[in-house]
Structure formats: C-alpha cells, structure tokens
Amino acid sequence: MRLHRIEGRLVPPILGLVLLALVIPGAAQAQTLGETLAAADPAKGETVFAACRACHTIEDGGGPLIGPNLWGVVGRPVAHAEGFNYSEPLNAHGGTWQVDRLDAFLQDPQAAVPGSLMVFPGVKNPGDRANLIAYLNQNSSSPLSLADAPGAEVAAAAPAGGSRNYGGLVDAPGxxxxxxxxxxxxxxxxxxxxxxxxxxxxxxxxxxxxxxxxxxxxxxxxxxxxxxxxxxxxxxxxxxxxx
Incomplete structure (x- = not known):
C-alpha cells in the first residue's frame, strides 16, 4: 500500500483524505452565500456602490436615473421599482431579487438576464459583491437577515485570489x-x-x-x-x- 506524506507524516490514502480535509482551509465544507453575506461590510459596499451612482439612486423615495431606484431592492420583486420602464428581458425574468439571484446578476448582468439593457460589466470580485449586497440590504425599510435570507443556502463563490485589479491605475492609498x-x-x-x-x-x-x-x-x-x-x-x- 502506498503511503502519503501529510505535514511530515506517512499515512494511508483514506486517512490522508481525512487529514487533508482538516488541514486545508475550506476542504471540509464550502461556505454558503449566507455565511459570506453575514460577514460582509456595508461600509465597504458603499464604496463599491460609487460605480452605480451614475445610473441609480438608492435613497428612500429617490427617482429613476438611467436605471431604477434601488431602495429596498434586496428581496423585492424583479422589475418593480415605481416609475421605471424596464426592458422586456428583465420583466420576463420574474421572481424576486433573492440574494443568490442578485449575486449572479451583479457578477454578470448580461449572463444572468440576456438582453438586459444594463451595460455594466459586473462586479467580479465575490467579496465586493457581498459587501455591495450588504449595503443594498441596509438601504431598506425592512432589511433582511442575510445569513438565512431566501437563496442564502447556495454555495458562495470562491474568494478572489491575488492582488486587486485597478486597471491602468497605480495601486496606492486611495x-x-x-x-x-x-x-x-x-x-x-x-x-x-x-x-x-x-x-x-x-x-x-x-x-x-x-x-x-x-x-x-x-x-x-x-x-x-x-x-x-x-x-x-x-x-x-x-x-x-x-x-
């Protein structure tokens, strides 16, 4: 029987798999989206939302700009913001903006709702998306408990590795x-x-x-x-x- 070396010890293959699950972070059980959202930071999400302000208001009673007002968007029916004329694909999307659907849409709007008029390329970093959803959820008259909100049970996306990408801007404070x-x-x-x-x-x-x-x-x-x-x-x- 071939033995495997795990942290300096020779162990049988079956035991090796068990030990790997213990010593490799995340190997035993993937984190759910709800767990990721529960640890998210709305203050950081507000910074992410800066890229959204050109097209959206988020204040209670705010009107539409290029896109709809986003007050209370987390958990509300899709395409139901007052005073905004939604595209046919988004109207047909139906359902509610439960957290897993919102996470997928924010990652890649065109992939989630083909034909949507939202041309934003998406928030690719999973941590940024979680912080953004936490910020959106905070801007509501009845915020959800994100840890157990509808859709929170799905597996979370893997954390982004490596350094952040700021395109052509130099990575420095600010x-x-x-x-x-x-x-x-x-x-x-x-x-x-x-x-x-x-x-x-x-x-x-x-x-x-x-x-x-x-x-x-x-x-x-x-x-x-x-x-x-x-x-x-x-x-x-x-x-x-x-x-």
Missing part, C-alpha cells in the same frame, strides 16, 4: 475609491494619461458635476480621491503609462 468613482463614467485610462495639480483635479471634478451630470463626491471621499490623484497623477506624471 486607489479603491478613485477607481470606483472614475469608472462609473469612463475608462480609468483617461485619468492615467493626465497630470494635474490637486486644484486642477478639483476643478475638473467640479466641472464634471456641473457640465456632465456626474454625481457629486462627498467628504471624506473627495479628499481621498484628490489626495490620490495629486500624489500619483500630478504635473510630473510619475505613473504616465509607457508604451
């Missing part, structure tokens, strides 16, 4: 918020190819609000974004992309 706000309206490469003083970045953001209809960035996020842009995309352009 990049997460900057990437979220900027890519809500345009490619991050528009930022990466410029170099401005902090004041000129502030003036540009003010112009984006007044002339382009961008949602204003409140404090403390505005200071975080301006500090990041001034430090990494200042007049000397230390991170200008090289060809």
């Amino acid at each position: 990049v997460e918020k900057t990437f979220a706000y900027c890519t809500a309206c345009h490619s991050e490469m528009i930022v990466a190819q410029q170099g401005k003083t902090r004041k000129h970045w502030a003036d540009l953001l003010e112009w984006m609000v007044e002339e382009q209809g961008m949602t204003p960035i409140g404090e403390p996020d505005m200071s975080v974004v301006l500090d990041y842009l001034a430090a990494n995309y200042g007049v000397d352009r230390p991170n200008f992309p090289q060809r």
